[in-house]
Amino acid sequence: MKGFTTQIVHNDRLGGIEHGSVHKPIHTSVAFGYDDTHELAAVFQGKQPGYTYGRQINPTVEALEDKVSKMERGLKTVCFGTGMAAIGTAVFSLLRNGDHIVSSAYLFGNTNSLFNSFTAHGIDVTFVDATSAAEVEAAITDKTRLVFVETIANPRTQVTALAETGALCAERGLIYIVDNTMTSPYLFQPVDVQATFVLNSLTKYIGGHGNALGGAITEMGHFDWEKFDNIYETYKTGNPQMWGLTQIKKKGLRDFGAALSAEAAHHISVGAETLALRLQRQCESAQALAEFLNNHNKVRKVFYPGLEDHPEYGRSKELFRYPGAILSFELAEDVDLWDYMDRLEVIIKSTNLGDNRTLAIPVAHTIYYEMGPERRASMGIDDSLIRISVGIEDVEDLIEDFSQAFG
Numbered sequence: 001m002k003g004f005t006t007q008i009v010h011n012d013r014l015g016g017i018e019h020g021s022v023h024k025p026i027h028t029s030v031a032f033g034y035d036d037t038h039e040l041a042a043v044f045q046g047k048q049p050g051y052t053y054g055r056q057i058n059p060t061v062e063a064l065e066d067k068v069s070k071m072e073r074g075l076k077t078v079c080f081g082t083g084m085a086a087i088g089t090a091v092f093s094l095l096r097n098g099d100h101i102v103s104s105a106y107l108f109g110n111t112n113s114l115f116n117s118f119t120a121h122g123i124d125v126t127f128v129d130a131t132s133a134a135e136v137e138a139a140i141t142d143k144t145r146l147v148f149v150e151t152i153a154n155p156r157t158q159v160t161a162l163a164e165t166g167a168l169c170a171e172r173g174l175i176y177i178v179d180n181t182m183t184s185p186y187l188f189q190p191v192d193v194q195a196t197f198v199l200n201s202l203t204k205y206i207g208g209h210g211n212a213l214g215g216a217i218t219e220m221g222h223f224d225w226e227k228f229d230n231i232y233e234t235y236k237t238g239n240p241q242m243w244g245l246t247q248i249k250k251k252g253l254r255d256f257g258a259a260l261s262a263e264a265a266h267h268i269s270v271g272a273e274t275l276a277l278r279l280q281r282q283c284e285s286a287q288a289l290a291e292f293l294n295n296h297n298k299v300r301k302v303f304y305p306g307l308e309d310h311p312e313y314g315r316s317k318e319l320f321r322y323p324g325a326i327l328s329f330e331l332a333e334d335v336d337l338w339d340y341m342d343r344l345e346v347i348i349k350s351t352n353l354g355d356n357r358t359l360a361i362p363v364a365h366t367i368y369y370e371m372g373p374e375r376r377a378s379m380g381i382d383d384s385l386i387r388i389s390v391g392i393e394d395v396e397d398l399i400e401d402f403s404q405a406f407g
């Protein structure tokens with residue numbers, strides 16, 4: 001098998017494209033017509049592959065799905081308009097009233113909010129410290145169907161007990177969803193820890209340029225869908241390994257309609273070509289910045305899995321190619337958060353992560369504001385905590401900017 005980047009940059013043209021085009025074109029057609037009506041019916045009935053309607057299938061989106069499957073070493077991928085659409089649609093499609101989810105407590109803010117909505121609709125969620133598989137195990141009940149974790153949590157950079165939780169889910173027959181957004185398939189491939197599905201927000205590192213939203217869910221082929229009660233009879237056709245993803249695509253994507261546009265899929269595909277190049281540099285700069293901040297007397301604490309005093313330093317080293325490009329830090333008591341942030345010149349004060357530009361955000365006052373002080377405290381989010389998403393700028397300029405802002 002060819003290497004990671006070789007596969008991505010050559011994937012489109014190997015499928016055969018008119019005029020010898022090396023990119024899959026942007027197909028904007030919403031509908032697809034057939035000369036033979038029997039063929040149209042066969043495509044609708046799933047007896048023949050083909051294109052029907054843009055909410056379910058589009059050639060440009062399919063080309064990206066194929067790339068994501070290759071990157072994740074998965075069987076098949078379904079793309080969505082955003083990462084949140086992928087998470088929401090997947091969970092909605094697979095679970096029913098009375099089912100139970102065990103989720104990492106160290107969770108992307110909007111996923112946390114989404115899971116609370118599921119609770120209001122009869123699907124209960126227990127949040128646990130997923131850096132310990134024993135904590136995950138203790139929360140499992142006879143109603144549990146699904147375990148949801150992130151690789152490196154945001155903003156405090158806790159690293160989930162990914163392998164141990166995967167073994168636990170395999171043993172108990174639970175769906176194991178790993179949100180790989182913070183690491184991306186270049187740093188880590190959750191197929192190696194028995195993930196059922198890998199979730200990616202394509203908006204972040206895979207797209208990389210902060211110019212397109214997208215999400216994806218990839219089937220890894222580990223789960224026995226024949227033993228899972230919630231698959232509708234209509235979707236129990238063909239290879240049983242694909243039943244779960246088929247239900248997500250048919251019940252979820254088709255019925256909810258959070259489709260990825262062809263234009264966004266094209267932007268993300270072009271971005272994906274340089275994922276490895278960008279992320280290697282971003283991770284090396286993150287390490288240098290983490291060390292710089294860690295040695296600064298105006299910084300109280302730095303959270304980055306590449307620092308030896310990080311609780312999961314060893315686990316991160318074992319699992320990931322690099323410890324990621326997100327770090328966060330707490331300011332010393334006598335540094336005013338707002339003044340410090342306002343003095344940053346190169347670094348942009350903004351949300352988002354995985355962009356080519358370095359972004360900084362005071363998380364307690366912004367992305368984690370809505371969840372309130374109690375939940376923030378339980379997640380270890382201090383009022384002075386600043387999250388940094390390290391971009392591709394020259395590292396000397398980044399260090400200089402963080403340095404001058406201390407005044």
Ligand SMILES: *Cc1c(COP(=O)(O)O)cnc(C)c1O
Pocket residue numbers: 082083084085108111150154179181182201202203204213214215353
């Ligand atoms: C951003 C993000 C999401 C959601 O992705 P969107 O494309 O913004 O909807 C989900 N999980 C993690 C870990 C993220 O960082």
